[in-house]
Each structure stands twice: as C-alpha cells, then as structure tokens.
Amino acid sequence: MPDISARAPRLFVDFPLAEGATVPLDKAQANYIGNVLRLGAGADVLVFNGREGEWHAKVIAGRRRPEELSVVARLRPQPAPGDLHYLFAPLKHARLDYMVQKAVEMGASAIRPVITRHTQVSRVNIERMRANAIEAAEQCGILTLPEIGEEQPLAAAVAALGPDRLLVFCDEAAPVADPLAALSAARRGPLAVLIGPEGGFSEEERTFLKRRDNVLVLSLGPRILRADTAAVAALALVQATLGDWVPGA
Incomplete structure (x- = not known):
C-alpha cells in the first residue's frame, strides 16, 4: 500500500472502525472534505476513533458533497494509553x-x-x-x-x-x-x-x-x-x- 500519511487529511470519527465499514461524516467534516479540500470520490483520508488505531479510508460521493467514507485497511494499531x-x-x-x-x-x-x-x-x-x-x-x-x-x-x-x-x-x-x-x-x-x-x-x-x-x-x-x-x-x-x-x- 502506498504511503498516504503525509498527504491525506486526518479525521476523528466516533464510530467503530473495521475493514469494509462505512463511516458517516458530520456536516462540518463533509464541508471540510468536499468544499474546503475539494476532495472527490475515491480520495484518501486517514481516520481514527481513539480506540482502534488509524485507518485508511476513501471518500464516497454524495448527492452534493461527500457524506460517507469507506474504510479500507488499518495503518497503525492503537498505542497503549499514557498516564x-x-x-x-x-x-x-x-x-x-x-x-x-x-x-x-x-x-x-x-x-x-x-x-x-x-x-x-x-x-x-x-x-x-x-x-x-x-x-x-x-x-x-x-x-x-x-x-x-x-x-x-x-x-x-x-x-x-x-x-x-x-x-x-x-x-x-x-x-x-x-x-x-x-x-x-x-x-x-x-x-x-x-x-x-x-x-x-x-x-x-x-x-x-x-x-x-x-x-x-x-x-x-x-x-x-x-x-x-x-x-x-x-x-x-x-x-x-x-x-x-x-x-x-
């Protein structure tokens, strides 16, 4: 898999992450991905939820702007929490x-x-x-x-x-x-x-x-x-x- 970590935006999503999962974007995230960054269908995004590590995902096209992400694969495991x-x-x-x-x-x-x-x-x-x-x-x-x-x-x-x-x-x-x-x-x-x-x-x-x-x-x-x-x-x-x-x- 190509190294996308240097160029892909990172988003926190409060949803379970697993290969093949579909993750919804909230309005602010959809605006950021679609209108600020102008990313279209298939664009790379990094996602994490604070529990299951960092994942590679791709933008799914919506009617007017991206509304969902498709989770592809995990890139980094969740580290042990600090104290x-x-x-x-x-x-x-x-x-x-x-x-x-x-x-x-x-x-x-x-x-x-x-x-x-x-x-x-x-x-x-x-x-x-x-x-x-x-x-x-x-x-x-x-x-x-x-x-x-x-x-x-x-x-x-x-x-x-x-x-x-x-x-x-x-x-x-x-x-x-x-x-x-x-x-x-x-x-x-x-x-x-x-x-x-x-x-x-x-x-x-x-x-x-x-x-x-x-x-x-x-x-x-x-x-x-x-x-x-x-x-x-x-x-x-x-x-x-x-x-x-x-x-x-």
Whole structure:
C-alpha cells in the first residue's frame, strides 16, 4: 500500500472502525472534505476513533458533497494509553484553546480544570475543550484522545488523583533550582502536573499542596511564565525525565 500519511487529511470519527465499514461524516467534516479540500470520490483520508488505531479510508460521493467514507485497511494499531494527568486553572477562551491543544500534543492523558482562589474564569466550555483536543490530535498524528474533566475545586481535584500518583506542583514561589535534576530523582509511575492561575496560588493552597504525601514542588526557572507557557514547559520537562520521551519508560 502506498504511503498516504503525509498527504491525506486526518479525521476523528466516533464510530467503530473495521475493514469494509462505512463511516458517516458530520456536516462540518463533509464541508471540510468536499468544499474546503475539494476532495472527490475515491480520495484518501486517514481516520481514527481513539480506540482502534488509524485507518485508511476513501471518500464516497454524495448527492452534493461527500457524506460517507469507506474504510479500507488499518495503518497503525492503537498505542497503549499514557498516564499523565494535567491539572490547570482555567484561562480565557483563546489561551485556553491553546493550552488544551498543547497539552494534547505533549501527551496528556487527562485534562482537568481546577478552581483556585485566584482563578479568573470559574466555568469552562467542556465541549469546546474537547473540540480543541480533537483538532490537535487530528493535526499531530495522535491516536488517543485525553479524558476531559469537568471543573472541580482544587482540593477535590487533588484528592481524586489518588495517593499513588506523583503530583508535580509547579509553583512560581518555589526556590529556583534544577528542575531536571529534581524530576530525574523522582520515582516513575502515574503522574500529574498542576499549573496555577495568573495570580498564583494562595498561601493556604501552597500549604495544602505541600502537605500531600506524594508531591514534588517544582520551579520552572527564574522568570514568571504565563500559565499557557508554563504548561508547555512543565509537560516537556516531565515527559523528558519521567514520561514517554524516555526510552523504555
């Protein structure tokens, strides 16, 4: 089979995938395939559903525009899911969109908004977050979609992690030290990364987090980072030392 991965568009479809299956396109996907990309019958498309790997499919002609895909063959098996939870204080729309997309690209398996004392946005649009997660997965060749959680108070979100999950608490007030060395000394296992709001954590929240048994307080360097920048920096550090960037991890 020719290599189509570099030129074919990728679509997330929430349907079972198997050789010979017919998969319907929703209106947005049909418009994208037919009107934006101008693909006709027989054109190649890559599809995934987050459960059964990546598949080669072909466009089936509709009355006015493509309405269905015919699944041809599986190209990649579904990888084992990661185990990296990303907790963050919600941001306003554009920066929240960016943060969700980057968390998906960096391998987060669960994305959970948490409400802190200085959080500026108290409610988030879960469907918008999911749409951004799907878009990032489509564009970056990712096959597993993260779980998107409802917003929770900080204490409840931390309690839900369970005692065995290492919480990497990124705190701008922590003494500046070598974050790579600190992470490299930690034991491997289930991970969670916590990024706070623009106003930082309150002293009560810092005290609460530091009292947790399985916590690593981490500085991200000598400069104060915006929350969306801190997300990328922290997730990159964690993946490079304890996560799936490490050979054999």
